[in-house]
Amino acid sequence: MIDYNPKNWWKFIFYFHKSDTFSKLMPAMLGIAAYTAIFAYVENNILHYVPIRNPLTVHSLVGFVLSLLLVFRTNTAYDRWWEGRKIxxxxxxxxxxxxxxxxxxxxEGHTSRETIRILIGNYLQATKDHLRGKAKVDHLTFTATYNEDYYKDHKHIPNRVAKALYTEIYKLHQEGLFNLEQFLALNNELSSFTDNLGACERIKNTPIPVSYNIFIKKIIFIYVFTMPITAVLEYKFWSIPIVTLVFYAFAGIEIMAEEIEEPFGTDANDLGLDNMVVNIKGNLLEIL
Amino acid sequence: MIDYNPKNWWKFIFYFHKSDTFSKLMPAMLGIAAYTAIFAYVENNILHYVPIRNPLTVHSLVGFVLSLLLVFRTNTAYDRWWEGRKIxxxxxxxxxxxxxxxxxxxxEGHTSRETIRILIGNYLQATKDHLRGKAKVDHLTFTATYNEDYYKDHKHIPNRVAKALYTEIYKLHQEGLFNLEQFLALNNELSSFTDNLGACERIKNTPIPVSYNIFIKKIIFIYVFTMPITAVLEYKFWSIPIVTLVFYAFAGIEIMAEEIEEPFGTDANDLGLDNMVVNIKGNLLEIL
Amino acid sequence: MIDYNPKNWWKFIFYFHKSDTFSKLMPAMLGIAAYTAIFAYVENNILHYVPIRNPLTVHSLVGFVLSLLLVFRTNTAYDRWWEGRKIxxxxxxxxxxxxxxxxxxxxEGHTSRETIRILIGNYLQATKDHLRGKAKVDHLTFTATYNEDYYKDHKHIPNRVAKALYTEIYKLHQEGLFNLEQFLALNNELSSFTDNLGACERIKNTPIPVSYNIFIKKIIFIYVFTMPITAVLEYKFWSIPIVTLVFYAFAGIEIMAEEIEEPFGTDANDLGLDNMVVNIKGNLLEIL
Amino acid sequence: MIDYNPKNWWKFIFYFHKSDTFSKLMPAMLGIAAYTAIFAYVENNILHYVPIRNPLTVHSLVGFVLSLLLVFRTNTAYDRWWEGRKIxxxxxxxxxxxxxxxxxxxxEGHTSRETIRILIGNYLQATKDHLRGKAKVDHLTFTATYNEDYYKDHKHIPNRVAKALYTEIYKLHQEGLFNLEQFLALNNELSSFTDNLGACERIKNTPIPVSYNIFIKKIIFIYVFTMPITAVLEYKFWSIPIVTLVFYAFAGIEIMAEEIEEPFGTDANDLGLDNMVVNIKGNLLEIL
Amino acid sequence: MIDYNPKNWWKFIFYFHKSDTFSKLMPAMLGIAAYTAIFAYVENNILHYVPIRNPLTVHSLVGFVLSLLLVFRTNTAYDRWWEGRKIxxxxxxxxxxxxxxxxxxxxEGHTSRETIRILIGNYLQATKDHLRGKAKVDHLTFTATYNEDYYKDHKHIPNRVAKALYTEIYKLHQEGLFNLEQFLALNNELSSFTDNLGACERIKNTPIPVSYNIFIKKIIFIYVFTMPITAVLEYKFWSIPIVTLVFYAFAGIEIMAEEIEEPFGTDANDLGLDNMVVNIKGNLLEIL
Incomplete structure (x- = not known):
């Protein structure tokens, strides 16, 4: 996640970072500009078509429903992003x-304090890696009991860490350090960890239904690629920037929604999980 | 549910899978193209009507409210789909x-561990089948007590499995394995299963009020079938692709909403219940 | 509530059931068609007005804000309907x-089992009747203690049934059948019944603020009744179906919202409370 | 709150009650009609300007974003109103x-029953008065202990009543009538009263950020007062009703939002708190 | 936060306070007016371009999707603001x-009463300062134990106060003033403080994804700066106020969203945290 001052207008208007939507769409925009230029040249200079009235009426009709769909897309993507942040x-x-x-x-000084502190840190570390593709064993901190052998050859590392946490709590309960009610309460706390992981996996593994993805992309494609047919009659070579920028407006919204709907990656718009894991580990060190 | 990479534009733009909205609407689109072609030929080549100004003004007025209704439709359908996923x-x-x-x-080693593990798996299996039409007894795993005879001749199989679970928990309570508070807590956990089933049945059995369904379909029909009357005067034979694609845009949104509003089926956009049930059964095997 | 297959397009497009929005609006639509016809005849054939450019620009401006208000109306009405379903x-x-x-x-076999089963059934029966206007005593099942005399001469029958349930639970507590904690827990369960009833009454008794209702109806009226003034200059007698269908689109959305915003009645779009009460009574018979 | 039948179209269309939006806006509408008439006369009859094409294109652009802002305004105001109703x-x-x-x-017969019943009634009475400006001591019912002297000279009467309730509960706990757990549970119930009051105060004291209020009013003003400049060229004296009604549509939505965003007053659209307090007092009399 | 009467139209229409959106945008508006004036002069008086039909069609297309994005922006910003208020x-x-x-x-009279009262006050004071940039030690009230030395050299002052609260509660538990259940309940109450702080930090540190910020500002820029190119052909020097006001409408919505999306500052639209902290401290003084 990029930390930024939202009130800096000039910087953003002339900001062309490589992760910016504008830069990402640049190749496609150049292609569409060339495509429109060909239409403009052929229709005006070779075929000498005459202008028609209201060249964009149909695009106006369809543009309306496309805009609403894109806002629906943006809302659902943002909701996932914000839900990820809340989790x-x-x-x-x-x-x-x-x-x-x-x-x-x-x-104070009980050996389990350190073990549990390390295990919680491992859980979050493994969860982060898991959400980014594959949890890596060598990112974890090992203890005497829960060492490399304990983790390797297991697919779902976060669950493996959770099992270690449950085992530790159970052992302490057996030692009589807390009664059944306290044990069950701690169990519930642990459940909230795995529930959160489940919610993250839900966001990651359940993108918007595929039909919407196909449909929006198809409509944007048809919309932009049919626009020059009539637009060049009215706007001549001005239609080159016009069609290009209309494409930028529509495709940009779709591109941004794609980026934030899966918020656990390492894109510029994704959540700053790295910082969060470091912060939590710091907090734990103070407490336990 | 189809797993896919949402960032693959070209694939989606030229993707015509049989479960795709475009393919589903193809026959209707061909019909509308033919219908528009007849208008275009008759009005322009036989009757020689003269163009009118602003041929689509009224369609623009109505198209607006129709678009908003379709977004309302999409939002409510998506909310059901996402609620189903959360359940x-x-x-x-x-x-x-x-x-x-x-x-x-x-x-460790108590015989009820296996029985209960099998019963939870059966509950989810039966719920999935139940939501897809009819729970099938032969999809269940039988135990000595809860065998085919126990299930057959009962209509609501998930409730039958729930009863078995309650009975087992009650029996273990009678055996003194847990006290009244723990028994009630486990009962509450079981309640959450039946509450979830109730929520699934609510989504499945309560579609959007029938008036909206009728209204949206009627408006799309009137909208598309009156469009050629004036459009062919302005756009001549170009109105064939124009009307067809406007139909695709509006009807496509309605079709997609129909697909996802009942998310427990086996359509391409429906939730991947099969995988989920298999995963849960795998998890249970590790725990109990 | 009508159970239906949402994917049946042809049926819905040509469906003119008496509870359908189209049929309900038919008399008004005929009136508006006649009203527009008079304008068309007078302005074109008697006064010989000349067409103006952009006859519907102002209607386009106002139509936009009206459409948005109607969607606001639809969303709030649907939220009530769905909240009613959840309750x-x-x-x-x-x-x-x-x-x-x-x-x-x-x-097993305790006489209170039957009494309480009957009382819960009565509670839901009385709630349904209460939400539909007036709870009827003769719809209830009587027991020895809670017979016709117990209910008659009371206005709020559901509360009267709730009092009977509280009395029964209190009596069983006095008999020592459950301790104070269990008694309070059961009391809480009973509270959830009365809370649900309160939520239903809130939906039923608090329609959308009256200003919105007046405002939307006034704007639709002004919108539709001023439309022929200019539309007949451009569209001649074609404005008869045009104005009529624009009226259908706007008034239809308002009519549907009116129907579902109070979802406890017996309209085609209302919730199927009759079935639900029967189902619940069946469930209770199996359990108690 | 006015209780009404939402399905009565004719009544609402010709309803001009003094609290109706139409009546409230009447003076402003007359002023705008006069203002537009002056423009129409000067531009057409004195200066003899010639019509321009598309006189309302810019108003169409801005009208769109203004409509969306008004719907945002309406949604937030309605959410407050509905939240107030839920509280x-x-x-x-x-x-x-x-x-x-x-x-x-x-x-049965314990003297605290009556005291507490009166105090709860006082709490709601004082809360209602407090939300409407100033709690009045003479609206309360006095008991021997909590008489006029107890309340007078205190600013926040509801908190003063809450303190009396806490004191009573504490006293009964000291008398040994309920154990610590029950005492804390009752305390929690009392907390929910003060939490609800806090939520009401939040709604009352936190209107929509002032910038939005200023912005919307400024845009409506600019929008309506610049409209005649071009509209009178096209629509001549017809622009008088046109501009007036456009003003009615936009300002009406803002006026209605203003009314319902603070739902605890005595306007026609506000919640019927008077009835609710009377009903609750009646319920309490039956129970305690 | 400015307290105001939302029904005062005239005041707001002619209100130009320095924190008002209009005043903030004034310099930019003057610049855009000058920019448009140059276009108007050059195109009409030097180059003598001829008007084109429908000069703003493309702006109408893009203006639509821009308006929807701005409403999305407003909704998310308002949700943060209102969530901040709820916290x-x-x-x-x-x-x-x-x-x-x-x-x-x-x-009564136990020395911890005062200590804890001061600590809660400090917690809220430190949280407020922390959310506004940097908690200041000299804004806190010191006690014998928790004096300046205790706080200085610590970065996260609110957590430092929370630690003091936990320590005090733990000490009182050790003294036998409350049993384990009560201790854990108080611990939970303290957790809700730190959870609220976490939620505030989430709102403060997680602005809307940077792509949206860049995209909206870019589109507004392109939209406004391309408008004069065609608008001056149709509207001549009238396009100066037109383009300026269109800029005001779009940029104003973005500016307001920027202000309220981080609601803990001292802007006119921010929440009145100063008053709230004073009020809470007053309440605590009455209770403890």
Whole structure:
């Protein structure tokens, strides 16, 4: 995630970073400009077509419903992005609350304090990697019991860490350090971790229904590629920037929605998971 | 559900899978093209009508309110689809949490562990089949007690499985394996299963009010079938692709909404319940 | 509520059931057609007005804001309808859960089992009748204690049934059948019944603020009745179907919103409360 | 709040009650009609300007974004209104549940029953008055302990009543009538009263950010007052009703949003708090 | 936050406070007026271009999707603003409820009453300052134990205050003033403070994805700066106010969204945190 000052107009207007929508669409925009130029030349200079009235009436009709669909697309993508952000805010709060409860129940200096602190950190680290494709064992911190052997050859590393956490809590319960009610309460806290992971996986694995994706892309394509046919009669070579910028407006919204609908990656618009994991680990170190 | 890469533009623009909206609408689109062609020929070549100004003004007025209605339709359909997805995410979490609690309370090797694991799997299997029309007894796994005889001749198989689960929990409570509070807590977990099923049935059995369905279809019909009357005067034979594509834009949105508003089927856009049930059963096997 | 297959296009396009919006608006549509015909005849054939350019520009401006208001209206009406559906889903779940808890706590064959089963059924029956105007005592099932005399001469029958349920639970608590915590838990379950009833009454008794209702109807009226003034100059007698269908589009949306915003009646679009009450009573019979 | 039948079209179309939006805007509408008439006379009859093409293109561009802002305004205002309604529904339920719990815990005939019943009634009465400007001591019912002296010279009367309720509950706890858990549970119920009051105050004291209010009013003003400049060239004296009605459409939506965004007053669109308080007091009398 | 009467139309229409959107945009508006004037002079008086038909058709197409994006922007910004308001309403309620519970559990005159009251006040004070950039130690009230030394050299002052609160509660628990259940309940109340802080930080640190910010500003820029090219042909020097006001409408909505999306500052539209903190401190003084 890029941290930025939203009030800086000039910078943004003339900002052409490589991760910017404008830059991403540049090759396609050049292609469409060339395509429109050919139409403009052929219709005006070779075939000498005469202008028609209201050359864009039909595009106006369809542009309306396309705009509304793009806003629907943007809203659903943003909702996923914001839900992802809330889930990671919940990870932050839950890990701290879980640690605070344990720090009350466990005597100072008990060896499990460090183990559990490391395991929570591992859980979040593994979750982040898992959401970005594949959890990597060598990103984890090992303890005597939960070392490389414990993790390797397992597919779903976050669940493996969760199992270790459950085992530790169960062991402490067996040692009589907390009674059944407290044990079940801590179990519930752990459940909230796996529930959050489940919600992240839901966002990651359930994109918007494929029909909408196909439909929006098809309509944008038809819309932009039929526009020069009539537009060049009215606007001559001015239609080159016009069609290009209309394409930028519509395709840009779709591109941005694609970026944020899966918010756990490393794109400029994705959530800053790296920072969050580091912050949480720092918090845990203070508490446990 | 089809898993796909949402960023693949070219593939989607030229994608004509049989379950794609474009392919589904193809016969209707051909019909409308022919219908428009007849108008174009008759009005221009036989009757020699003269063009009118602003041939599509009225369609523009009505197209606006129709577009807004279609977005309303899309939003409500998507909300059902996403709610369905959340409910099945909740099934995943609840079944795992329920199993985890039991695995703590039941001694290792207790025979009820396997019975309950099988029953939870059956519950989800039966729910999936039930939501797709009819739960099938031969999709279930039988145990000594809950065998084919137990299920057959019952209409609502998921409720029958739930009853078996309640009975097992009650029996274990009678055996003194957990106290009243723990028994009631487990009962509450079971309630969440039946609540989820109730929510799925609500989505499945309560489509959008029939008036909206009729109204939207009527307006699309009137809109598209009156369009050639004036459009052919201005756009001549070009109105054939124009009217056809306007029909594609409006009817496509309605078709997609129809597909996702009942998300438990086996359409390309429906939720991947098959995979989810298999995954949950795998999780249970690890826990209990 | 009418159960229907949403994918049947042809049926809906040519469907003119008496409860259909089209049929309901038919008399008004005929009136507007006649009104427009008079304008068309007078302005074109008697006064011989000349056409003006852009006859519908102002209607386009106002039509936009009117369309947005109608969508606002539709969204709020649909939210009530769907909230009503959720409340009745909650009635279904709560009555079953309440019965399940009691069936665990009460010994098999205890006389209160039947009494409470009948009272829950009565509660839902009375609630349904109450929401449809007036609860009728003769729709209830009587027991020895809670017979016709108990209910008659009371205005708010559902509350009267709730009082009977509270009395029964209190009596069982006095008999020592469950301890204070269990008693309070059951009390909470009963509260959820009365909370649901309160939510239904809120939906029923709080329509959209009257200003919006007046405003939307006034704007539709002005919009449609001023349209022929200029439209007949451009579209001649074609303006008769045009104005009529524009009226159908706008008034139809308002009519549908009126129907679903109060979802507890017996209209074609209202919720199927009759079936739900029957289903719940069937479920209770199995449990208690 | 006015209770009305939403399906009565003719009544609403010709309804000009003094609290109606149309009546409220009448003086402004007359002023705008006069203003437009002056333009029409000067430009057409004195200066003899010639018509321009597309006189309202710019108004169409701006009208679009203004309409969307007005719908945003309407949605947020309606959300407050509906949230206010839900809070008062919650007051109804909570006061009844609180009374029901106490009626179980307190022996029949205990003097605190009446005191607490009066205090709850006072709380809601004082809250209503407080939300309408200033809680009035003489609207309250006094008891021996909590008489006029207790309330006078205090600014925030609802909090003063809440303190009396807390004191009573604490006293009963000291008398040993309920144990610590029950005492804390009752405390939680009381918290929900003050939480609801806090939510009402939030709605009342936090209007939509002032910038939006200024912006919308400025845009409506500019929009309507610049409209005659070009409109009179095309529509001559017909522009008088046209501009007036466009003003009615836009300003009416803003006026209605202003009315409902603060839903606790005594306007025709505000919530019927008077009735609700009377109903709740009646319910309490039956229970305690 | 500015407190205002939303019904005062004339005041707002002619209100040009320095924090008003109109005043903020004034310099940019003057620049755009000059820019348009140059186009008008050059195209009409030097180059003598002839008018084209429909000069703003393309702007109408793009203006539509831009308007929808701006409403999306406004909705998300407003949601943050309102969520921020709810969180601070929750701070108010939680601090009062926490104080009320403690005042019941701690004997009158216990020294911890004052300490905890001061710490809660410090927490909210530090949170406010923290959200506005940097918590300042000299804004806090010191006690014997938690004096300047305790706070200085720590970055995250609110967490430092929270630690003090946890320590105090833990100490009182060790002294036997409340049992484990009550201790855990108080811990949960404290968690709600840190959860609220986390939610505030989420709103503050996670602006809308940067792509949207860049995209909207770019489109507004392109939209406004290309408008004079064709508009001056039709509207001559009238296009100066026209383009300027169109810029005001679009940029104004973006500017307002920027202001409210981060609602914890000291802008005219931001939440009145200063008053809230003072009010809460006053409430605490009455209770503890």
């Amino acid at each position: 990671w805010g919940s990870f932050t709060n839950n890990s701290r609350n879980f640690a605070l409860k344990l720090s009350t129940l466990l005597p | 099945w995410g909740s099934f995943t979490n609840n079944s795992r949490n329920f199993a985890l609690k039991l695995s703590t309370l039941l001694p | 009745w889903g909650s009635f279904t779940n709560n009555s079953r859960n309440f019965a399940l808890k009691l069936s665990t706590l009460l010994p | 008062w529904g919650s007051f109804t339920n909570n006061s009844r549940n609180f009374a029901l719990k106490l009626s179980t815990l307190l022996p | 601070w309403g929750s701070f108010t309620n939680n601090s009062r409820n926490f104080a009320l519970k403690l005042s019941t559990l701690l004997p």
